[in-house]
Ligand SMILES: Nc1nc2c(ncn2[C@@H]2O[C@H](COP(=O)(O)OP(=O)(O)O)[C@@H](O)[C@H]2O)c(=O)[nH]1
């Protein structure tokens with residue numbers, strides 16, 4: 001999702017993290033990079049300008065309590081959230097939801113996706129099809145509902161000549177016992193008065209708590225015209241941006257949301273019923289910037305006031321299994337290891353951390369401990385001496401398999417290598433000097 005924008009922004013953040021100093025020129029370059037990335041993602045020029053101004057202002061003039069690089073990254077993060085708004089929280093409560101939007105934007109698919117979403121949250125959804133103009137619309141929705149076991153109503157039992165309002169009323173009444181009643185309305189190819197009147201009618205007579213506007217991400221900032229028109233007509237309470245999986249213009253669609261009085265509620269990321277994500281601005285931007293959870297990084301940075309001296313022995317490469325265990329224990333308290341690594345501005349150290357290694361769970365740590373208990377002091381201090389027969393002995397002693405002991409050793413080697421890189425100044429180390437090092441070591445201890 002938003003791959004191009006994300007990779008440009010990640011690169012920008014990386015540059016800042018590695019900058020020798022933060023001065024006017026660095027900030028200017030940063031602003032230019034961000035402008036380029038956002039304009040390519042079809043974000044409105046006016047918004048981009050505004051954002052640039054604010055980044056310039058805040059990066060250099062604001063009083064800094066953080067490390068200046070972190071401060072700038074934080075400013076970028078906050079200002080990007082500012083562009084797309086906080087997002088809206090949809091309560092997990094009984095309610096009627098009306099879907100509006102033009103043809104082909106993904107209303108019908110989103111009805112089913114929403115039904116699925118609420119179903120997974122333990123609520124009982126039902127869906128009403130108020131599109132009387134195209135018979136195929138009702139078939140499409142029925143099939144989707146059938147596939148997830150959600151009841152569906154399209155007024156088939158009503159006498160001929162039934163109108164949209166008859167169907168919606170009968171549906172809402174018939175589904176009285178259901179928690180969530182989702183109403184799919186008929187779109188048009190353009191913003192026609194007839195459609196606007198129809199949804200206004202439904203709004204006035206049914207009073208749905210939620211009026212969700214469905215926007216197709218691929219139209220980018222042009223979505224703004226639709227957003228305003230639908231907001232004027234029924235008062236949009238949340239926006240669903242669909243097809244985020246297949247466009248480079250998603251930034252544009254996201255950014256027009258600020259023109260309505262609401263915000264993004266969900267994002268559609270594919271054609272299947274499960275391809276719907278609840279939208280949370282901070283998480284979304286963190287992901288876009290590749291910062292894992294930048295919030296915790298910044299909080300952590302704010303907390304870690306004094307920089308601690310790095311354990312010189314560890315950096316010289318003397319990194320024993322016992323050291324590893326101590327670190328893992330500390331890291332475990334903070335969440336998956338991979339996340340911590342992603343928080344590092346350098347995105348790790350050119351060392352690939354695979355998923356298995358990043359999932360240090362309580363169980364795994366317990367197992368590590370048991371294996372280490374079966375090792376001799378010499379083995380703990382210098383795991384290199386562990387050969388095949390020692391490996392089998394340790395496995396037997398700890399009731400594990402040799403493959404599991406090997407995995408621990410492999411993990412240790414990887415960490416040791418990383419520590420060495422940190423210590424010797426080889427690899428990417430030079431850029432790290434004087435910045436994250438103390439904090440990082442503290443985090444890992
Ligand atoms: N890739 C992708 N396709 C989507 C998404 N949402 C809807 N679509 C597709 O867009 C097309 C139009 O969707 P539909 O729900 O019928 O739109 P409607 O006319 O507004 O009801 C269909 O082919 C959907 O499968 C999405 O999030 N990602």
Ligand SMILES: [Mg+2]
Pocket residue numbers: 104107108109131137187
């Ligand atoms: Mg439809």
